Amino acid sequence: MRIDGGVALLERRLDELYAIGAEPEGGGTYRPLYGAAWAAAGERVERWMKDAGLKTHRDAVGNVWGRAAGNGKSIVTGSHIDTVRHGGRLDGALGIVAGLTAVAALLKEKGNPRRPLEVVAICEEEGSRFATNFWGSRAITGAIDTVDADIAAAMAERGLDPAKIAIAARDDIDTFIELHIEQGAVLDASRQPLAVVSAIVGTAHLELTVTGRPDHAGTTPMELRKDALAGAAAMLQAIESIARSLGRPAVATVGRLRVEPDQVNVVPGKVVFTVDLRHSDLGAGRALEERIRSLCSTISQERRLGLAIRTLQERPPVAMHPDVRALLARAAKECGMQATELVSGAGHDAQILAARYRVGMLFVPSIGGRSHCPEEATAPEHLELGTRVLARALELMAY
C-alpha cells in the first residue's frame, strides 16, 4: 500500500482541522461538543469523506460516518473530533484523518472492499464541555440512557433531537481500529516508532480528606500539632513510593490538593486531595488502591488525624481483542517493523466500543510525551508509518 501522496494531504488536513477552533490566546485549538468549531470541523470531514467516494451519514448524536459498501458487518476506523481547551493538532484528529487517508488509498488501489469499510468522526470523547466523556462511542454502543437538559439544548442548536439518541446505536460493526498518538513519552524515550496497544488501563479517582486542627504557627510546639498538611505530605510520599515500587504500568497521581485555612501563620486544619490510580490489570489495580488506602489510614492514625476516603470515579481496564492485536502486529511486520506492545494509560473511544465490538489500537510516538497542549507533535515519518500500518490492517480485514 503506497500512501506517499496521501501523507502530504494528511499533514495539510491536520493543519486545516487544527485551524478550526484555534484559540486566540494561549495557543492550541478548542472544539467543544456541539460548538461552532465542532460543527465546522464535522462538515469539513464529511466533505473529505465524500471526496474519497464514501457515502456519508450524520447519526442521531452527531457522529459523522463515511461508508464504502460491502457484505456483512463493518470494519470501522476513526477517532474523536472534539478537543480539550488549548488542545493539540493530533489528539483525535489523527485517527480520523489517517483513517480517511488509509481508506481512500485502499479504495483507489484495491477497489471496492469485500466487507463494509467505514471511517467515523466520533462527536465527543474528552468531556471538555459537559461531563459527558465518551459521549459519541457510548451512543454507538447504545449506552446513553438520559440526556441532561444543557446537553439537550446544545444538541437542539445543531438540529439533533435528544429523544432520538438511541437510533445512533449500531449492532452491525465487527471491528473498530483506532490510530492515536501515545500522549506519553514511552515510545519517544525508547525511540520506537509504533506500538500495538494491549490494553487500556482501568482508572480509579479517589478523594481523601485529612482532618487535623488549625493552630497558631508560632505558639504551638511541633509535638502538640495535628497538622493536616504534614500528614497529607506523608501520604503523598507513600502513594508515590507504592506506585514506583510496583513499576509499569501502575501509576498514581495526586493532581489536586487544597489546604484550609491556607494561611501563612496557621497550622493547616484540613487538606483535601485527589488520587488518580491506573493499572491495566483489574486485580493489580484494586491491590494498588487497597495498599494506598491502608497506608494512608495508618499514617492518619499515627498522627491522630481524621481521614475520609471516597471514590469519585472507577472504570475497569479494557483488554484489546487478541485477534485484532495479532492482526495489527502482522500488519506492522508486513510494513517492515516489529511493533512493540504498550498499555494505554489514557482513556480512548476504543475502550467503550470494546463492550460490543472487537477493538484494537495503534499508537505513534508523542514527541517529548506532550499532549493536550499546542506542543503536541509526532514526527512526519511516524505519522506515515502509522497510516500505512492502519491501511494494511484494514486491507487484511475488509478485502
Place this chain on the structure above:
Amino acid sequence: MRIDGGVALLERRLDELYAIGAEPEGGGTYRPLYGAAWAAAGERVERWMKDAGLKTHRDAVGNVWGRAAGNGKSIVTGSHIDTVRHGGRLDGALGIVAGLTAVAALLKEKGNPRRPLEVVAICEEEGSRFATNFWGSRAITGAIDTVDADIAAAMAERGLDPAKIAIAARDDIDTFIELHIEQGAVLDASRQPLAVVSAIVGTAHLELTVTGRPDHAGTTPMELRKDALAGAAAMLQAIESIARSLGRPAVATVGRLRVEPDQVNVVPGKVVFTVDLRHSDLGAGRALEERIRSLCSTISQERRLGLAIRTLQERPPVAMHPDVRALLARAAKECGMQATELVSGAGHDAQILAARYRVGMLFVPSIGGRSHCPEEATAPEHLELGTRVLARALELMAY
C-alpha cells in the same frame, strides 16, 4: 495587693469589650483598626480610665492613654484593642482590662505613685484590616514613616490627622509590661498557671516555588515524571522533620500551598508553598532556615525540579529585658508562685516597644491552646493570678 472585687469587675469588662464588635455569623468579635467597633471600644476604655482617676489622652495614631502623674519616666502597662476576625475575648483585651484593674487597685490602696503610671489601649497589633502589624506600638516608638492612602482615609474618618502621626512618639517611657494569654498549649498542657516571657521569637516567612512539568496522569510512567507536588511533599516532610529534631522553641509551618494546574488527571507542574519559621535565638533561627533551604535544594536537584525561594518577611527575635524578667519573677514569687519562663511564639507589641524601652511580658494559660477564635479562654483563677502579679510588678516599679 487585694484585687478580689476587681476580678469580678475584670470579667464583666472583658464581657463588655467582647460584645463590642460581636460577629453576627461565625461567633467571636471583630474590631478592625479605625472601624466603628474599634472606636466604641476605645471610648469605653477611656471612660473606665477616667473612673479609675486617670488622666486620659488619645494620641495622634489613636492609642488611648490613662495616666497617674509622678516623677521621671513612665511605667506603662496595656495591650492592643483591635482583634482578628472572629477573635476571642482575651487577646489584647486582657492586657488592657487587667492593667486598668491593677492600676485602679494600686491607686486606691497605695495612693499616688512615685513615678508616672500609665495604662495604654494600643490601637492596632493584628494587621487584620490593613497590612499594618504593630501600627500602634510603631507610632509610639516613632517608627512610622509613611501612611498609605487607605489608612489615611480611615484615620480621617476618626478625626485623626495622618500628618501628625510623629507626635505620637514617646521618649518618656521607662518600662512597658504586658499581660497576655499564651495563645498556645504549653502552659495548659503542663498545668502551669503563669509564665514570664524570656523572648519573643524571630520569624521568617519564605515562599518556595517548585517547578516540574505538567504531564498526563495516565500516560506518563512514574520514572519519567517531574512531579512538582511529589517534590513539594518530600520538602514538607524534611521541613517538619528538621523542626521536630531541633525541638522547642523551633517551629516550622507550611501553612499555604497551591498546586498548578490542580486537575485530577494531570501531574502537577508547579507548586507554591510558604514556610513560617520561628526561633528565639537569631543564630539558631538562621541555621534552621539554612538547613531547610539546603535540604529543599537537594530534593529539587535529585528530582530534576526547579526551585526558587524568596523571603516574604523577616523579623529578628527580641529578648525581654533581663531586669524586667527578674522583677516579674520576683513579683510572681511574692504572689506565692514560682513562675516558669517561656518563649513567645507569637508576636506582641512588646517586641516593637523593646526598641526604645525596657519591656517584659507575663503569660497566662490559654485553655486547650485555643486563640484567635471564639473558644479563646483562660480559667478565672489564672486571670486573677496574672492580674495580681502584674499589680505587684507595677507597684515594685512605680511606688
